Amino acid sequence: MAESNSLTDAEIMLKIAGYDSKALEKLYDRYAPVLYTLIKKIVTDKETAEEILSDVFVIIWRQIDHFDFKTNNTYTWLITLAHNKAIDVLNRRGGKKLPEYTDEYEKEHIIPKLSPEVQALELEEVLKRKGKMEKALGSLTDAQKYVLELSYYGGMDQEEIANKLKIPTVTVKSKLQVAIGNLMQKLSEAN
Amino acid sequence: MDKKKGLELIKLEVLGCLNEKDMESLKILKESNDDFPWKELADYQNLVALIPLALEMKYPASELKDKTAMKLYNIRDEIKAKIEAKKAQEISSKPVEEEPQLEELVEMEEIVEVEEKVFAEAEEGVNINADESFRLVSNFKEKNESKNLIKETHDSADVHVLKSAPEKDVIEKITRDYIKTHIEKEIDLLNQSVKKNKILSIILFLITLILIGALYFIK
Numbered sequence: 001m002a003e004s005n006s007l008t009d010a011e012i013m014l015k016i017a018g019y020d021s022k023a024l025e026k027l028y029d030r031y032a033p034v035l036y037t038l039i040k041k042i043v044t045d046k047e048t049a050e051e052i053l054s055d056v057f058v059i060i061w062r063q064i065d066h067f068d069f070k071t072n073n074t075y076t077w078l079i080t081l082a083h084n085k086a087i088d089v090l091n092r093r094g095g096k097k098l099p100e101y102t103d104e105y106e107k108e109h110i111i112p113k114l115s116p117e118v119q120a121l122e123l124e125e126v127l128k129r130k131g132k133m134e135k136a137l138g139s140l141t142d143a144q145k146y147v148l149e150l151s152y153y154g155g156m157d158q159e160e161i162a163n164k165l166k167i168p169t170v171t172v173k174s175k176l177q178v179a180i181g182n183l184m185q186k187l188s189e190a191n
Numbered sequence: 192m193d194k195k196k197g198l199e200l201i202k203l204e205v206l207g208c209l210n211e212k213d214m215e216s217l218k219i220l221k222e223s224n225d226d227f228p229w230k231e232l233a234d235y236q237n238l239v240a241l242i243p244l245a246l247e248m249k250y251p252a253s254e255l256k257d258k259t260a261m262k263l264y265n266i267r268d269e270i271k272a273k274i275e276a277k278k279a280q281e282i283s284s285k286p287v288e289e290e291p292q293l294e295e296l297v298e299m300e301e302i303v304e305v306e307e308k309v310f311a312e313a314e315e316g317v318n319i320n321a322d323e324s325f326r327l328v329s330n331f332k333e334k335n336e337s338k339n340l341i342k343e344t345h346d347s348a349d350v351h352v353l354k355s356a357p358e359k360d361v362i363e364k365i366t367r368d369y370i371k372t373h374i375e376k377e378i379d380l381l382n383q384s385v386k387k388n389k390i391l392s393i394i395l396f397l398i399t400l401i402l403i404g405a406l407y408f409i410k
Contacts, residue, residue, distance in 0.1 A: 037248050
């Protein structure tokens with residue numbers, strides 16, 4: 001048990017790649033709350049959120065070959081995977097016209113494609129940055145926070161945000177770019 | 192110019208709000224441009240993944256772990272096929288190798304049997320805790336370890352005998368053993384307490400009779 005607790009996220013992922021179900025269980029224990037929190041924020045409904053979380057772990061088990069063991073960024077891969085899946089469910093339930101959910105679709109739109117230069121992040125170290133992230137987000141203007149929320153948690157693209165806010169798409173683009181740029185800057189300063 | 196455009200599109204991509212046209216432009220930039228800002232893409236991907244940190248942590252129901260294990264169990268055939276394909280690939284990539292192992296196939300079949308048995312128990316309502324249920328999914332590491340154990344302790348004929356033993360007999364035997372060790376004891380205890388109660392009732396009856404008799408003589 002102690003050995004299992006001392007495993008890094010990357011080591012757990014490596015074991016999962018060998019279809020070690022204990023490792024998958026360990027990953028579940030470690031990541032379920034943080035993934036569930038994100039999914040629940042997106043879909044809001046408890047039952048749907050749990051269903052999605054469960055599906056995310058099935059995807060991990062089935063598609064572990066798509067995890068990049070060179071960059072080993074478990075945290076960002078899992079968060080992005082859960083985000084993509086939750087947004088997909090949200091959009092489908094909202095009546096958005098999307099292609100049929102197939103294995104190919106999953107590989108193309110749900111499985112994260114991280115940059116080959118991405119720096120590895122592990123949950124334990126990430127959780128230590130919680131305060132800094134809250135501070136960085138808090139320093140954004142209300143308008144910046146709002147467009148970020150609409151896109152990241154609301155799953156809206158530029159046009160949908162423009163329609164909702166009744167402003168031109170170009171303005172939405174620029175607001176989003178400024179918001180994310182500012183967030184990067186504030187977090188770098190905090191670090 | 193391309194790099195600037197790439198950077199602008201990256202910021203929208205990581206938030207998941209690119210439209211189809213921009214998505215296509217970004218794809219072309221990634222594929223055709225040696226100067227593509229991969230480092231910036233990496234930084235923004237990590238940044239966006241940190242956004243949920245600001246949320247108040249919520250916890251899923253504890254039963255969800257069991258449900259997930261069941262879902263994983265249901266895709267066991269797909270995973271088995273993947274493992275077999277992997278094994279086949281490994282075998283074909285080895286230059287000189289021993290012939291395909293019969294034991295490996297036997298082992299795989301055994302695993303399926305054990306999994307199916309436990310799954311049947313689960314369906315019958317036998318309580319499985321979350322820790323066990325995840326292991327049911329298919330603990331391939333353990334399987335590999337057990338494979339070595341099988342190799343060391345049994346020859347393939349023994350394994351075949353084990354494999355062909357009817358599951359029903361095993362279950363009946365387990366049930367009989369359970370009744371012997373648990374239920375029979377309880378029945379014995381019950382019988383003993385009934386006997387004790389009978390004796391006590393008789394004694395009380397006799398005492399009552401004596402008292403009534405004594406009262407009669409006193410009067």
